[in-house]
Amino acid sequence: MMKRVYVTGLSCISAQPTFGAGLDTEWRFQPECNVLETIHPVYKSFLPAAALRRMSKVIRMGVTSANAALADAGVSMPDAIIIGTGMGCGEDSDKFLEAIVANGEEMLTPTAFIQSTHNTVGAQVAVGIGCKGYNLTYVNGAVSFESALLDAQMTIAEGNAHTILTGGIDELTKHSADLFRHSGLIKLGGDYTEVLHSKSGGTVFGEGAAFAVLSDSPGKSPYAEVADVWMTAVLQPQAVAGAVSDFLTANGLTPADIDAVVLGIDGDVQYDGYYSQTATDLFAETPQVYYKHLCGEFNTAQAFGFWAACHMLHTNEIPPVMVINHLPQRELNHILLYNQYNGIDHSLILLKACRNTP
Template sequence: MAETTPAFYLVNMFNPVYITSARAICAQDTFSNNNLPEETKAFEQNILNYHEPDYKKYFTIMQLRRMTRIIKIGLVTAIEALKDAKLEQPQAIITGTAKGSMTDTEKFLHDIVDFNEGTLNPTAFIQSTYNALNGLIALHHNANGYNSTYVHRGFSLENALMDAIMLFEENRIENALIGCFEEMTAEHYELKKKMGYWKNESMKNIDLLNSPTTGTIAGEGTFFFTLNKSAENAIAKLNGLRMLYNVDEALIKTTFKSFLAEHNLTLDEVDTVFLSYNGNSQTRHFEDAISQQLSPSTNQLAFKHLCGEFDTAAGFALWAGAKILQHQTIHPSLILKKGTSSSLKNVVIYNQYNGKEHAFYLLEKI
């Protein structure tokens, strides 16, 4: 029996916000041309590590020596997103990260033991704080104003966006820099392996989506977006966002329908849907629940075979969705099932992380 949506259920309607730039650094070379490369990279191991940019363009050797990996990646991504939007000082900086700088958390854990709790270098401790990147972006751009960091697994980027959306509605800001970042380390991979997060067999990433086994492959990614209250120079529009915590697939199904209905969309009108398939046989029923009700006109896309799985991987879909609407073309590596629709107007993203945090996004062409 299908679960009905209770009368009190959340209706998170808001005025659309405009995405004026989108930047990505992940396992694919998404940074050089700010798009997926013609040939995406194939991986045979179960960790899809960053394709790192050339940092020397941005920082001096001295600066680089002090900065940890995710801080460098985060700063570069944010700098380019702001540059694309010709925005020097964003009025709000809000990020989402589930793990922050794992490298520094681990380093400090080791230092404590290795140096017997003696005189320790504080750098790792400082950089391990989850809002360290946020503070550095603010410093780098001399951007004082609203600043916050959400650290809730598959709801990190979503809460960062909702926070910004409310700031727009409160007439507090005209623009904002929003981002998410995550890294994977050898130790953290091991830790999650013990929880059964990963596939036991070594996996080619291109075969991931059809895998019959449990677990997934690990990834990394950093994504930054500038948002604006007005449509000027926008590349896409964010019309809707919905989070669902710890629900079953019946509620996912009904929420997907009501989410579309609230935005006056029929299933046929949705040209493109990102689905968060990650090859895990235990959670694919969630994506299946959406996929099965889609119209033949809809292009069904996947993305975690390209970037791997991490808490804030929805950032990849948001970046790729914005690019699809901006350039009016879908990169072939994303296509799971081609739809008959000839237009690219509406993009829905459905992402679930570890079967617990679920999110829907609705993007629209400008």
């Protein structure tokens, strides 16, 4: 029998006060910001000083959020650690590259280089808790987290793990922010209010670290069940509806069975058509949800969407701040997430409620 995959622990560090909180948090809006500022926990309280002194922002966020998800699940030692990150440890990469140029390749120190490898967070979590199990880092743009989630689902199905720590992490460095503004990936001016129904190119950017503990047993009070994950490198706008229908059919569902659809709308007028087309074609009568006005766009932003959707299924509530169309809310049994970035790296995640499990 196919093993089920339950979400038994969650944690999120983002531009919202999500750390240690759920959807009943005090949402924070940042007017006139095209790069959302992250609300960081006091890392000294969570990380040993000896390790902290070497950690860049993404490593601090990642390791702290990862450990918090494990604590939330009551798991001290997962069987595997599978992480997604689009851009990895950019701050350390920038630092080392800048040092190479500034010093003409001489008198360079190793720390930034060592910490710049994309698998640093996965490694640091493993070293921190002594986890010798399967350890992998995916780095494929907007499907980095989804690749990790898919691998985790496969690993549990293979019977090679009972509990897996998975998550998505990305940081926005100063250099990247400047560059993304310069190249139009970040909106010129504009703020979170321009994410929905945008008429301009570029997006409002953010960063974050959202983690989940997945388990083959529901435990006392699972947040949700991960029913399926699907991803594709390329998809034409007119093919999305077909792909979504095929995905739902493979899971024995139709669009009418979806109680909320979570869309990765990021305010880039060039590509938001993917979402509006899907919403019109398949989900006109379905409550539609968005979240990137809260966390900003980044390669692993859908890990924030995943975190939010799991909480929605757990509480049977959609926070009004995320609602797109004002339809009467149904009982939340199935939530579908759809995301893409810049027209590529499309993904679908199907989550099921398990409020009555076990």
